[in-house]
Amino acid sequence: MNFFRLHAKLACHIAAACMLFVSAYAPAAHAGIVGTEALLNAEQSRATVNAFLAREDVRGQLAMLGVDPAQASLRTDALTDSEVQALADRIDNLPAGGDLIGAAVFVFLVLLVTDLLGLTDVFPFVKKK
Amino acid sequence: MPIRPAHSSEKHVQLLAAATLSLPLIVLQGCSSLQHRQLASGMSGLPPVYELEATPFYPQEIHHCGPAALATVLETAGRKTDVDELTRLVYLPGREGSLAVEMAAAVRRLGYLPYPVPPELVALFDEIAHGHPVVVLQNLGLSWLPRWHYAVAIGYDLARDEITLRSGTHRSVLTNIATFERTWRRGDYWALLVLPPGEMPARADAARYLQAAAGLERSNREAARRSYQAAVERWPENLMAWMALGNGAYAGGDRDTAAAAYRRALSIDDAYAPAYNNLAQTLADRKQWSEAEAMSRRALEIGGAYIEDYQATLDGILRNKPPD
Numbered sequence: 001m002n003f004f005r006l007h008a009k010l011a012c013h014i015a016a017a018c019m020l021f022v023s024a025y026a027p028a029a030h031a032g033i034v035g036t037e038a039l040l041n042a043e044q045s046r047a048t049v050n051a052f053l054a055r056e057d058v059r060g061q062l063a064m065l066g067v068d069p070a071q072a073s074l075r076t077d078a079l080t081d082s083e084v085q086a087l088a089d090r091i092d093n094l095p096a097g098g099d100l101i102g103a104a105v106f107v108f109l110v111l112l113v114t115d116l117l118g119l120t121d122v123f124p125f126v127k128k129k
Numbered sequence: 130m131p132i133r134p135a136h137s138s139e140k141h142v143q144l145l146a147a148a149t150l151s152l153p154l155i156v157l158q159g160c161s162s163l164q165h166r167q168l169a170s171g172m173s174g175l176p177p178v179y180e181l182e183a184t185p186f187y188p189q190e191i192h193h194c195g196p197a198a199l200a201t202v203l204e205t206a207g208r209k210t211d212v213d214e215l216t217r218l219v220y221l222p223g224r225e226g227s228l229a230v231e232m233a234a235a236v237r238r239l240g241y242l243p244y245p246v247p248p249e250l251v252a253l254f255d256e257i258a259h260g261h262p263v264v265v266l267q268n269l270g271l272s273w274l275p276r277w278h279y280a281v282a283i284g285y286d287l288a289r290d291e292i293t294l295r296s297g298t299h300r301s302v303l304t305n306i307a308t309f310e311r312t313w314r315r316g317d318y319w320a321l322l323v324l325p326p327g328e329m330p331a332r333a334d335a336a337r338y339l340q341a342a343a344g345l346e347r348s349n350r351e352a353a354r355r356s357y358q359a360a361v362e363r364w365p366e367n368l369m370a371w372m373a374l375g376n377g378a379y380a381g382g383d384r385d386t387a388a389a390a391y392r393r394a395l396s397i398d399d400a401y402a403p404a405y406n407n408l409a410q411t412l413a414d415r416k417q418w419s420e421a422e423a424m425s426r427r428a429l430e431i432g433g434a435y436i437e438d439y440q441a442t443l444d445g446i447l448r449n450k451p452p453d
Contacts (some may be wrong), residue, residue, distance in 0.1 A: 066221025098226025
C-alpha cells in the first residue's frame with residue numbers, strides 16, 4: 001500500500017509540475033487584480049505555487065482513498081488554498097466523521113466506564129446523569 | 130493519532146495499560162474549565178430553552194453521518210438534497226467517513242455559505258435560538274480512542290442541562306450539556322452553520338464571514354457576490370468587505386460596481402495600495418487611461434506585499450494606452 005502510495009504521490013507531483021507550465025495561478029485570480037483570498041490571507045499570495053502542488057496532492061489522495069477520479073477533481077476544486085494546504089499530506093490523520101471504532105472487549109469496558117462518568121457518549125443505552 | 134485502533138493483542142495490552150494509567154488524568158481534565166458552568170449562571174442572555182422541532186431528520190446509514198447531517202441543515206436552509214448526492218460530495222471510502230473541510234466545500238458547491246461557528250457553547254446555542262441548526266463534529270470516544278461523529282444540534286434546555294441532537298439513527302437525542310461539551314471539545318469545537326447566500330449568522334463576525342464568502346468564489350461566483358453585498362450592508366465601514374465586493378463584481382464583469390467599491394474602500398483607508406491597484410486595472414479595462422495610470426502609480430508608491438502585481442498593472446497600462 002505504502003509502495004503504491006509513494007509512487008502515486010510522485011506521479012502527482014510530476015503531473016503538477018508539468019501543469020505549472022500551463023497555468024501558475026488559481027482560477028479566481030484575474031490579471032491586474034489582487035484577489036480576495038490573497039488579501040484575506042496576506043502570506044498566501046506568495047505561496048500560490050505551493051497551493052497548486054498541494055491541490056494536485058489532495059486530488060491524488062482522494063482518488064487513492066476510493067473517490068472516483070472525476071469527482072476527486074471537482075471536490076478538490078471546491079477547496080480554498082488554505083484548506084488544500086491543511087489537507088495535503090494529512091488526509092490520513094485528520095478526523096473523518098463516520099462512527100468508525102474498533103470492537104474489542106476492553107474498548108467496550110473502558111468506554112462503558114467513561115460513558116457512565118459522562119466523559120464520553122458512545123453507547124446510547126448508558127443513561128447520563 | 131490513527132483513526133483505526135490496532136488489532137494485535139499486544140497493542141491491546143499497551144492500550145489497556147495506557148487506559149488504566151490515564152483514567153485519573155482524563156477525569157481530572159474532564160473537570161477543568163468547561164464552558165457549560167458559565168452558561169448555568171444565567172448570564173448568557175440566551176432564552177433558557179429552545180428547540181427547532183421542525184428540523185428534518187435523515188437517519189444515517191453506516192458511516193454516513195456526514196452526508197446525513199449535511200442533508201438536515203441544507204434542507205433547513207432551503208435546499209432539498211438527498212443523502213446519496215451528498216455522499217458523492219463528501220464521503221471518503223478509504224477513511225469510512227467524511228472530512229470536515231469537505232463538508233464545508235460541499236455546501237459551497239451547492240451555492241450555500243458554510244459559516245464556522247466560534248468554539249463556544251453560547252455561540253452555538255445562540256444560532257439555534259435564531260432558527261439555525263448547526264452541524265457539530267464530536268469525538269464520542271476518547272482522544273486516543275476516537276469515534277468521530279457528525280450530529281446536528283437543534284435545541285437546548287439550560288435548566289435541565291440538556292442539548293438536543295439529530296444524531297445517527299435517532300431523531301432526537303437528549304445529551305447532558307457537559308458530556309456534549311467534552312465530546313465537542315475532542316472534535317476541536319468544529320461547528321458549521323449553513324446559510325443561504327446573503328443571510329447573516331446570529332453572531333456575525335466580519336473577518337470570519339468574509340473568509341467564508343471568499344471560499345465561495347471558486348464554486349459559485351454569484352453566491353459569493355451576494356454574500357459580499359450582505360457584508361457591506363452589515364459592515365459599511367469595513368475595508369475588506371468593500372474590496373471583496375469590488376473583486377466579486379470585477380470577476381463577474383461588472384466594472385461599474387467594482388470601481389465604486391474600490392473607491393469606497395479608499396474612502397475608508399486612502400493608503401490601502403491594493404485598492405488603488407485594483408481600481409487602476411478596472412479603469413484601464415474601461416480605457417480611462419490617465420486616471421488608471423495615476424491610481425497605478427499611487428499603488429506602486431505605497432508598495433507593500435503585492436508590489437510586483439502593482440508593477441505588472443502599471444506595465445500593462447503603459448503598454449496598452451494610446452500615445453498622447
